[in-house]
Amino acid sequence: MTKLRPDLAIIARNVSAGARVLDIGCGDGALMTALREHRQVDARGLELDAANVAQAVGRGLSVVQGDADYDLGDYPNKCFDYAILSQTLQTTRRPDLVLDHLLRIGRQAFVSFPNFAYWRVRASLLAGGRMPVTPHMPSLWYETPNIHHTTIDDFRAFLQNREVSVTGQWFLTGNRQRRGGLANLMAEHAVFLLKKD
Amino acid sequence: MGADERFGLNKGVRLMGPVQLDNGNAFAPLDFAYECYGDLNADKSNAVLICHALTMDQYVASAHPVTGKDGWWVNMVGPGKPIDTGRYCVICINVLGSCMGSSGPASIDPGTGEPYAMDFPVITIADMVRAQAILLDHLGIETLAAVIGGSMGGMQALCWASLYPQRVRSAVVIASAARHSAQNIAFHEVGRQAVMADPNWRGGDYYGDDTPPAKGLSVARMAAHITYMSEAGLTEKFGRNLQDRDAKSFGFDADFQIESYLRHQGISFVDRFDANSYLYITRAMDYFDLAEAHGGILSAAFQGSKTRFCLISFDSDWLYPTAESRRIVHALNAAGAPTSFVELSSPFGHDAFLIDAPEMNRIVSGFLGTGQ
Incomplete structure (x- = not known):
């Protein structure tokens, strides 16, 4: 098996064995495969791209072609132990509504996203005056799927407003996990485990 | 099983049933014409039922006796094909009501010695499926590794999974719908x-x-x-x-x-x-509405189902458009059934499911291959 992307590896390590999981924006099913093989997880996926869906179904995964912005409404309440949204929140039309659905469908939700307040992003914008292009945000402004960039602090404020509790948080810089101090400045990427009572 | 006369090509059998029809009556005798490809294994766990569309027949991978043309799904069914007859015992049965050897309006009514014609009962998709179950009982097949069908065949596959959830391990539903629309x-x-x-x-x-x-x-x-x-x-x-x-x-x-x-x-x-x-x-197709018997709630047709589902639609199919497949997917999600779905791109409209399509082949073979 190929190595998981670091944020996915964090999620994979923290999903309890035997859980029921919905991976929204599951791509070709890399995380689902790892969860199924190593943690006996009953994983289901939602993915926009038909070629990715075909590849995932070819791996024996249960993946439905659909759009996080439109197709989450059809899942019943709390029908999964975890709903996972990795590197997808910033690509949705209405991240707030998607997050509501996530916390409705799953008892807990993993959300990972690139931090737009990472110091290199700030520096590139400040010094160069151009939209930043980084390993986590490799696209130019006009072709990027990321239409709702956020920062770790913005996300935390958003959670607080909505009375969503954070039950776990992990930060990454250059594919390595780092401590939470000054995360909004120092972390390139964040993974949150969320819960709404 | 090579010597078993029940299996092989150009098979036909008359069974006394009867089949209980949706119109309230029982119907017998039941003639079945069917094709079997590949061998049934010792524990009878590798049977795959292919359900055919409106004007198709049991000749899914064998030459048609009238036209001499290749089977209608030779791209999909055969040794090493996505529905691999080297691994599976693939069965295709002429549906009840049809005219290629199974009981239909052209069959002789034993009561009169004349063709049934319009005295043949009006049947439903569920009736076709109940009749198929009677033939599978005769073949000694309790559970199916998969039920697969496109168009009306997909309706039968859905019906199979709904009527006999314990007998169906997986279902592949291609270019189909859970009900007939007004159009x-x-x-x-x-x-x-x-x-x-x-x-x-x-x-x-x-x-x-x-x-x-x-x-x-x-x-x-x-x-x-x-x-x-x-x-x-x-x-x-x-x-x-x-x-x-x-x-x-x-x-x-x-x-x-x-x-x-x-x-x-x-x-x-x-x-x-x-x-x-x-x-x-x-x-029968017009009468089809799988949710009808469940108070209009489609997910109730699949409640508690352990069957794995795979649905495929085509973007240019306006007869059974993607929205109809999505409706089924939503119901299956609500019922908690393991479900895969993809809309494939094709210029060929509804007939796309009959035309060789590498993406469709890959999905079907991947879905089946991992279901063991």
């Missing part, structure tokens, strides 16, 4: 009225003479055939091209290639299909 019913009604308007139809009692309602059935087929293709596909294939001429005739010959093509489709269809069967099977 679907409308096109079928045009076809039926074309048949019935043919003076040769004679209330369905045309079997004695050699004059079936060929004109009516041919027109029905022409109208239906348009619904199997896409506008873009028609334009690409025919455009406004003229047929064997340089100028319009200012008459009513088949000036355009599309006219000539449709006429050919209509005429060749009547050689291999019975007009009354066309009435009965289109009626």
Whole structure:
């Protein structure tokens, strides 16, 4: 098996064995495969791209072609132990509504996203005056799927407003996990485990 | 199992059933014509049932006895193909109501010694499935590794999973729907009225003479055939091209290639299909609404199902559009059934499921291959 992307590896390590999981924006099913093989997880996926869906179904995964912005409404309440949204929140039309659905469908939700307040992003914008292009945000402004960039602090404020509790948080810089101090400045990427009572 | 006379090609059997029909009556005897490819394994766990569409038949991967043409799904079924007859015992049964050897309106009613004609009961998709279950009992097959079908075959696959959840480990539903829409019913009604308007139809009692309602059935087929293709596909294939001429005739010959093509489709269809069967099977499809028996809640049809589902739709299919597949997917999600779904891109409209498509092949073989 190929190595998981670091944020996915964090999620994979923290999903309890035997859980029921919905991976929204599951791509070709890399995380689902790892969860199924190593943690006996009953994983289901939602993915926009038909070629990715075909590849995932070819791996024996249960993946439905659909759009996080439109197709989450059809899942019943709390029908999964975890709903996972990795590197997808910033690509949705209405991240707030998607997050509501996530916390409705799953008892807990993993959300990972690139931090737009990472110091290199700030520096590139400040010094160069151009939209930043980084390993986590490799696209130019006009072709990027990321239409709702956020920062770790913005996300935390958003959670607080909505009375969503954070039950776990992990930060990454250059594919390595780092401590939470000054995360909004120092972390390139964040993974949150969320819960709404 | 090589010596087992129940398995093999060109098989037929009469079973006493009876099958309990949705119209409230029981029906017997039941004639079945079916094809089996590949061997059933010792624990009988590798049986795959393929359900055919409206005008198809059991000859899924063998030459058609009337037309001599290849089986209708040779791309999909065979040794090393996505539905691998080297691994699976693949069974395809002519549906109840059809005309290729299973009981239908052209069959002889043992009570009268005459063809049933319009005395054949009006059947439903569920009735076809209940009848198939009787044949599988006869074959000693309790559970199916998969039930697979496109179009009306997909309706049967859904019905199988709903009626017999313990007997179906997985279901593949391609270019199909869980109900017939008003538009679907409308096109079928045009076809039926074309048949019935043919003076040769004679209330369905045309079997004695050699004059079936060929004109009516041919027109029905022409109208239906348009619904199997896409506008873009028609334009690409025919455009406004003229047929064997340089100028319009200012008459009513088949000036355009599309006219000539449709006429050919209509005429060749009547050689291999019975007009009354066309009435009965289109009626069964029109009556199909899987949610109806569950208070209109489609997910209730699959509640507690352990069956794995795989649905495929095609973007140019306007007969059973992607929205109909999505409706099924939503119901399956609500029921908690393991479900895969993808919409594939194709210019071929509804008929795309019959045409060799690498993406479809990959999905079906991947889905089946991991279901062991």
